[in-house]
């Protein structure tokens with residue numbers, strides 16, 4: 001279970017640039033629940049993920065993972081519980097290390113242990129097997145530098161990396177947005193599979209209305225730092241992309257959708 005309780009985040013507080021990015025956000029996800037997150041540019045989506053991951057400290061409110069209040073827990077420690085995949089395929093891994101080394105580091109996330117220990121014994125075979133499951137042939141390139149891979153290959157590996165340690169919470173910040181449509185679909189489907197297999201409690205930010213409805217079981221919309229829509233169950237199952245776009249327009253007071261906050265596909 002993860003819970004955000006009345007989270008307030010203000011950037012540049014007390015300066016002319018003060019900005020209230022989150023204004024009393026409350027959200028609870030049950031164990032294994034997969035929620036998609038949509039919203040305008042600047043609505044506070046990444047800030048919410050940052051607060052759950054520990055990169056952003058709320059000035060008010062509580063973040064819980066399971067029974068624990070983790071609001072003030074440092075991001076490095078929180079990485080034991082919370083894995084994150086970013087939009088930029090370069091962000092989640094080390095370009096100069098091999099695929100195998102990146103995976104080994106991910107498996108040790110949040111644990112004080114050396115890379116040497118991480119790479120010994122049966123662990124090597126286990127990592128190779130996990131990569132082989134992707135069906136991308138990358139198990140034959142375990143010694144290749146991560147920097148040689150395409151964006152899609154890196155995002156697929158980033159998802160595998162997110163499931164190697166014990167983290168039960170997965171935060172996805174537009175992780176398919178930089179990929180071509182075919183690879184974006186592959187990574188989105190892989191996400192769904194891994195979330196189910198590993199029973200991950202998941203928040204996935206997307207600008208694709210299609211993706212928002214196709215994946216997970218619940219969709220929330222953020223607008224100006226608040227949750228303005230929370231749909232699940234039968235209402236969501238019968239909702240079309242057009243319905244969701246209409247709701248999005250209404251929330252924005254009919255404003256033209258001239259930013260990249262919404263993609264139909």
Ligand SMILES: Nc1ncnc2c1ncn2[C@@H]1O[C@H](COP(=O)(O)OP(=O)(O)OP(=O)(O)O)[C@@H](O)[C@H]1O
Nearest residue numbers: 011012019021039040041042043044045046047048
């Ligand atoms: N570190 C920061 N310092 C100052 N302002 C910030 C910081 N991070 C975010 N903001 C501001 O807070 C608001 C919310 O940003 P956030 O990145 O959470 O939005 P978002 O919904 O993820 O938007 P997008 O879809 O464009 O990525 C924005 O106005 C942004 O400019």
